[in-house]
Amino acid sequence: MTELAKIYDPQSVEKEIYRAWEESGYFNPDVCITGGITTEGAERFSIVLPPPNVTGILHTGHAAMLAIEDTMVRYHRMKGDRTLWLPGTDHAAIATQSKVEKLLHKETGQSRYDLGREAFLARVEKFAQDSYDTIVNQCRAMGASLDWSREAFTLDPPRHRAVVEAFRRMYNDSLIYRGDRIVNWDPKGQTTVSDDEVLHEERTATLYTFRYSKDFPIAISTTRPETKVGDTAVAVHPDDERYARYIGKTFKIDDFCGTSLTIRIIADPEVAQDFGTGALGVTPAHSHIDWEMSERHNLPRRRVINEDARMTEEAGPYLRGKTTTEARERVVQWLRDNDLLEGEETITQSVSVAERTGGIIEPLPKKQWFVAVNKPFERDGKKTTLKELIANAVKSGAIDIIPQRFEKIYFHWIDNLRDWCISRQIWYGHRIPVWYRGNEIVVSEHAPDGDGWKQDPDTLDTWFSSGLWTFSTLGWPDDTPDFRTYHPTNVLETGYDILFFWVARMILMSTYLIGDVPFRTVYLHGLIRDEKGRKMSKSLGNAIDPLDVSVRYGTDAVRLSLLIGSTPGQDMRLGKEKIAGYRNFTNKLWNIGRYVLSQDAKNAHIAEARTPADHWILAHLQNTVATVTEHLEKFRFSQAGEVLRDFTWNDFADWYIEAHKIERNDALLHTVFRTLLHLWHPFMPFVTEELFTHIKQKGDRDFLMVSQWPQHDNTLYANIAQDDVMQFDILKDLIAKIRALRALYNITPDKKPLLTCDTNLCAIAAKHKDIIMRLGRVADVIAHTNTTPPRESAALTTAHGTGYLLLEGLVDTARERERLSKEIAELTENITAKQKRLSQESFVTRAPQDVVAKEKALLAEAQKRVTELHNARENLT
RNA sequence: GGGUGAUUAGCUCAGUUGGUUAGAGCACUUCUCUUACAAAGAAGGGGUCAGUGGUUCGAGUCCACUAUCACCCACCA
Numbered sequence: 001m002t003e004l005a006k007i008y009d010p011q012s013v014e015k016e017i018y019r020a021w022e023e024s025g026y027f028n029p030d031v032c033i034t035g036g037i038t039t040e041g042a043e044r045f046s047i048v049l050p051p052p053n054v055t056g057i058l059h060t061g062h063a064a065m066l067a068i069e070d071t072m073v074r075y076h077r078m079k080g081d082r083t084l085w086l087p088g089t090d091h092a093a094i095a096t097q098s099k100v101e102k103l104l105h106k107e108t109g110q111s112r113y114d115l116g117r118e119a120f121l122a123r124v125e126k127f128a129q130d131s132y133d134t135i136v137n138q139c140r141a142m143g144a145s146l147d148w149s150r151e152a153f154t155l156d157p158p159r160h161r162a163v164v165e166a167f168r169r170m171y172n173d174s175l176i177y178r179g180d181r182i183v184n185w186d187p188k189g190q191t192t193v194s195d196d197e198v199l200h201e202e203r204t205a206t207l208y209t210f211r212y213s214k215d216f217p218i219a220i221s222t223t224r225p226e227t228k229v230g231d232t233a234v235a236v237h238p239d240d241e242r243y244a245r246y247i248g249k250t251f252k253i254d255d256f257c258g259t260s261l262t263i264r265i266i267a268d269p270e271v272a273q274d275f276g277t278g279a280l281g282v283t284p285a286h287s288h289i290d291w292e293m294s295e296r297h298n299l300p301r302r303r304v305i306n307e308d309a310r311m312t313e314e315a316g317p318y319l320r321g322k323t324t325t326e327a328r329e330r331v332v333q334w335l336r337d338n339d340l341l342e343g344e345e346t347i348t349q350s351v352s353v354a355e356r357t358g359g360i361i362e363p364l365p366k367k368q369w370f371v372a373v374n375k376p377f378e379r380d381g382k383k384t385t386l387k388e389l390i391a392n393a394v395k396s397g398a399i400d401i402i403p404q405r406f407e408k409i410y411f412h413w414i415d416n417l418r419d420w421c422i423s424r425q426i427w428y429g430h431r432i433p434v435w436y437r438g439n440e441i442v443v444s445e446h447a448p449d450g451d452g453w454k455q456d457p458d459t460l461d462t463w464f465s466s467g468l469w470t471f472s473t474l475g476w477p478d479d480t481p482d483f484r485t486y487h488p489t490n491v492l493e494t495g496y497d498i499l500f501f502w503v504a505r506m507i508l509m510s511t512y513l514i515g516d517v518p519f520r521t522v523y524l525h526g527l528i529r530d531e532k533g534r535k536m537s538k539s540l541g542n543a544i545d546p547l548d549v550s551v552r553y554g555t556d557a558v559r560l561s562l563l564i565g566s567t568p569g570q571d572m573r574l575g576k577e578k579i580a581g582y583r584n585f586t587n588k589l590w591n592i593g594r595y596v597l598s599q600d601a602k603n604a605h606i607a608e609a610r611t612p613a614d615h616w617i618l619a620h621l622q623n624t625v626a627t628v629t630e631h632l633e634k635f636r637f638s639q640a641g642e643v644l645r646d647f648t649w650n651d652f653a654d655w656y657i658e659a660h661k662i663e664r665n666d667a668l669l670h671t672v673f674r675t676l677l678h679l680w681h682p683f684m685p686f687v688t689e690e691l692f693t694h695i696k697q698k699g700d701r702d703f704l705m706v707s708q709w710p711q712h713d714n715t716l717y718a719n720i721a722q723d724d725v726m727q728f729d730i731l732k733d734l735i736a737k738i739r740a741l742r743a744l745y746n747i748t749p750d751k752k753p754l755l756t757c758d759t760n761l762c763a764i765a766a767k768h769k770d771i772i773m774r775l776g777r778v779a780d781v782i783a784h785t786n787t788t789p790p791r792e793s794a795a796l797t798t799a800h801g802t803g804y805l806l807l808e809g810l811v812d813t814a815r816e817r818e819r820l821s822k823e824i825a826e827l828t829e830n831i832t833a834k835q836k837r838l839s840q841e842s843f844v845t846r847a848p849q850d851v852v853a854k855e856k857a858l859l860a861e862a863q864k865r866v867t868e869l870h871n872a873r874e875n876l877t
Numbered sequence: 878g879g880g881u882g883a884u885u886a887g888c889u890c891a892g893u894u895g896g897u898u899a900g901a902g903c904a905c906u907u908c909u910c911u912u913a914c915a916a917a918g919a920a921g922g923g924g925u926c927a928g929u930g931g932u933u934c935g936a937g938u939c940c941a942c943u944a945u946c947a948c949c950c951a952c953c954a
Contacts, residue, residue: 004913006913006914007914007916008916198952200950200951200952207954220954221953221954222954223954224954235954270953271953271954272953272954274953275953275954276953276954279954280953280954281954282954283954287952287954288952289952289953289954290954347953349952349953349954350951350952351952352952361952363952405881405882406881408880408881409880409881409949409950412879412880412881412949412950413949413950416950416951496949497949500950527948531888531889533946533947564891564901564902565889565890565891565901565902566890567890567891569882570882570883570890571882571883571947571948572889572890573889573890574889575889575903577888577889577903577904578889578902578903580903580916581902581903581916582902583916584914584916584917585902585916586916587914587916587917588913588914588916588917590913590914591913591914591916591917592913592914593913594913594914595913595914596913597913598913631893634893636893638890638891639891639892639893642891642901642902645901645902646901653913653914654918657913661912736919736920739919739920740919740920740921742919742920743907743908743919743920743921746908748908748909749908749909749911749919774911777911844934845934851896851897851934851935852934854897855897858897
C-alpha cells in the first residue's frame with residue numbers, strides 16, 4: 001500500500017487524472033456504451049455547453065457554469081444514463097471584431113479598412129484560434145468532462161450550413177424580410193445592434209424649451225436640439241385642450257437654423273401632457289417613438305444625421321458636416337440669437353449605449369434584414385406567430401425555468417418584443433446568404449449560376465447562429481443519429497443575464513425549425529461578485545481568476561465554493577477565504593482517506609457482529625444517499641453538498657472513525673468510505689478519483705468517474721438494528737455531556753476522573769465502557785443502582801432520558817447549584833407557557849391531536865424534570 | 878414610469894408543501910500537538926428572522942403596507 005502524503009497536493013495529481021480520463025474516452029457516450037457503462041437504450045441526458053466567446057479567457061462565471069454542469073453530467077454518467085455534454089465556442093461577432101480592431105489600432109495604427117476584408121478576417125481568425133486554445137485548456141483544468149470529440153464552433157462549416165438552412169426556411173415563410181426601418185446604429189462600431197444589445201445609462205442633460213419661429217403657436221422641449229432640423233410634426237395629446245385648436249393645421253417655417261421646415265400638428269395618445277410643454281417635436285428619422293408616430297400619421301421622414309454621427313446635407317448649409325455635438329451648440333446659439341429659446345433646465349435622462357463598444361446609439365433609418373415576430377404563418381394547419389411559439393413553449397410547461405420567477409420576466413420580454421434586426425455591418429460572422437443582381441434576389445450559400453451576382457456585404461447577428469446551438473451541434477439539418485438521440489437536450493444551464501439574448505432565441509429557432517423545444521429545463525445561475533458585492537472586472541482589479549485559485553487551492557475547492565452556498569438566479573459573493581475553507585475540507589477528506597487506507601479492508605474483526613456505531617453509520621449513510629440523490633435530481637446542488645459535508649465531517653469523521661478506533665470493523669469502514677467517495681465525485685472529481693485509485697478493489701471499474709452511483713436498495717442496508725442506532729445516539733450524547741462537564745469544572749485532559757451514573761444510563765454505560773473511557777477521558781465507569789441521585793452529582797438530561805452523572809470528587813457544588821437554579825427557572829417559564837397554551841380551547845380542539853398529545857407529554861416531562869432538579873439541588877446542600 | 882429580487886448571528890448565506898427549542902461556514906472566546914488531519918480536535922458565546930398590521934390552533938415561511946439596497950425592462954422627448 002502506498003503511503004499518502006499528510007497534506008493533499010492537488011497540483012501533483014490533477015493534470016495526470018484529467019489526462020487519464022480523457023484518454024479513456026469515457027467523456028464520449030459512445031465509448032461508454034462500448035465499455036458497458038451505459039447502454040443504447042438507457043435514459044438520455046444531454047447538455048450543450050453554453051459556448052464561451054473566443055474573446056479572451058474564462059472568468060468565475062464560466063467556472064461556476066462548468067462546475068454546475070459537470071456535477072450534473074458526472075452524476076448522470078454514474079447513474080448509467082447515456083450522457084452527453086457537448087462543448088463549443090462562440091465567435092461573438094461584434095465583441096471579437098472590435099477587440100481585434102482595438103489591438104490592430106494599438107499595434108499598427110491601422111483600421112480594418114486599411115487591411116481589407118480578407119486580410120482582416122484572417123487576423124480575426126488567428127486571434128480567435130489563440131483565444132480558443134486558452135479556453136479549452138481552462139475547461140480541462142476545471143475538470144469538465146466534456147466530449148471533445150463532438151466539439152463545435154459557431155462559425156465552422158457545419159454550423160454555417162445550419163445557419164443558411166435556417167435563413168432559407170424563414171425567408172421562404174416570409175418571416176425574414178428586408179425592410180427600411182429605424183434601427184439602433186452604433187457609430188463607434190459602425191454597425192446596427194439589436195434592442196437587447198442596447199443599454200441605458202443615466203446621464204444629466206439640458207432640456208431646452210423653444211419655438212421654431214416667432215409666430216409658431218406651440219413651444220416644444222428637447223434634449224437634442226440638433227435633430228430638430230429633421231422635425232416634420234408636432235404631436236400633442238388628443239385630450240389636451242391647450243392645443244386642440246391647432247390639430248390638423250400645417251405650418252411652414254422658412255428659416256430654422258438655415259433650413260426650412262414644414263410642421264403639421266397631430267394628436268397622438270403617446271404624448272405625455274405633463275412633460276415639458278406637453279408638445280413633442282416629432283423627428284421620425286431619429287427616434288423610435290417618432291418613427292412609429294410617423295407610421296401612424298403618415299408623416300414625411302427627414303434624415304439629418306449620417307452613420308458617422310454627423311449632420312447630413314438635408315440639415316442645411318449651416319449644420320451639414322458638423323458632429324451632433326457641434327450641431328447642438330450651433331442650434332442652441334441660433335435659438336438664442338433669434339430670441340426663440342424660452343427655457344433651459346437640467347434633467348436626468350437615460351442615454352442608449354451600445355453594449356459592446358460603449359458608443360452612443362444613434363437611431364437611424366436603414367435598410368436591414370429583420371425577423372418578423374408578429375407575422376402570422378401556417379404551422380400544422382394553424383395560424384401562429386413566432387411570438388406565440390416562444391411564449392407557448394414555456395406557458396405549456398414544455399420548458400421549466402429554474403428559478404420559476406424568471407418565467408414572468410420572460411413573458412414580459414416577449415410582450416415588448418419588436419422585430420429582430422439580424423443584419424450587422426461588420427465582417428466577422430456568417431455572411432448573409434443573399435445574392436443580388438439588379439432587382440433579382442436569391443437566397444443561397446454560394447453564388448447562383450450566371451454572372452453579375454453580388455452577395456450582401458453584411459453578416460448575421462451572432463445570436464442568430466447561437467440560437468441554433470442545441471441542434472446545429474448535433475448535425476442538423478441532417479437527420480443524424482446524434483440529433484435523434486440527444487435532442488431535445490435535458491438542461492440548459494446558463495447565467496440569467498443572457499435569458500433574452502440566447503435562451504429565448506434558442507426557443508424561437510427550435511420551436512420554429514424543428515417543432516420541438518430545445519431543452520426541458522432552464523437552470524439559471526446568478527452572477528459571481530466579489531466579497532463586497534461588486535461585479536468582478538479587470539479594471540477594478542477585484543476579479544478572481546479561476547485558474548489562479550484552482551492552482552493555489554485545488555480545483556475541487558474552487559468547485560465546492562461555487563456550488564455550496566449558492567442558489568439559482570441569485571448573485572453570489574465569492575472571496576478567497578471561502579475557497580480556502582473548502583481547500584481545508586478537501587484536505588479533511590484526504591485525511592479521512594489516509595485513516596481508512598491505514599486499515600485493512602479484509603481485516604473484519606467483528607464483521608458479523610456489527611457494533612452500534614456500525615448500525616448507526618449505516619442508517620445515516622442510507623439516509624444521506626437518498627437525500628443527496630434527491631437534491632441532485634431537483635437541481636439543489638448546494639443542499640446536496642451541505643448534506644454530504646455534514647455527514648462526512650460530523651458523522652463519519654467525528655464519530656464513526658473515533659468509535660472505530662475502539663471497536664473495529666474495517667470492512668465496513670472501507671465500504672462506507674467507498675460510498676462516500678462515489679457521492680462526492682460529481683462535486684470534487686479530482687481528490688475522489690485519486691483516493692479511489694488507492695482504495696480500488698478487484699472487479700471495480702477503471703475510474704470512479706464511471707463507477708455506479710450508490711443505489712438505494714443495496715443489501716448493505718438490510719438488517720439495520722434501530723435499537724443499536726438509538727443506543728449509539730445516546731452514547732454520543734453521553735460523551736458530549738461528559739466533555740461539557742469537564743469543561744464546566746475545568747478538568748484538564750490529563751486528569752481522568754471516575755464516572756458514576758445511575759440506573760437509567762448504567763446499562764449502556766457498562767456495555768460501552770471502553771468507548772466512554774477513551775472518548776470521555778475517564779478512568780472508570782461505575783454504575784449506580786440507586787434511583788435517587790448521589791450527593792454532589794451532576795444531573796444531565798440526554799435526548800433520550802434523564803440520568804445522573806458524577807465526576808467523583810471534582811464537583812463544584814456552589815457552581816452546580818447555581819446552574820441547577822438557572823435551569824429550574826428556565827423550565828418553570830417553559831411550563832407556564834405550555835400550561836397556558838393547553839388551556840386555550842382553540843388549541844386543544846382545533847390543532848391536530850398528535851400535536852396536542854405531544855405538547856401534553858412534553859409538559860408532563862418538564863414537570864417531572866423540575867421535581868428531579870429540585871431534589872438534586874437539595875441534595876447538594 | 879413598470880417589474881423582480883434581497884433584508885435571518887460580527888461577515889457570507891441556507892431554510893423544500895406553514896408545525897416541537899431558527900441552522901451552516903467563516904470570524905470570535907477557552908482548552909488541547911490524543912498514533913488520519915493544527916488546513917485539526919473539544920467546549921462555548923452570539924439572532925425581536927428589516928418594520929407595522931393581517932390570516933391561522935400555529936408564521937422566518939402566506940397576505941397587505943412601509944423602509945433600505947440591488948438588478949431588469951421602457952427612448953417622458
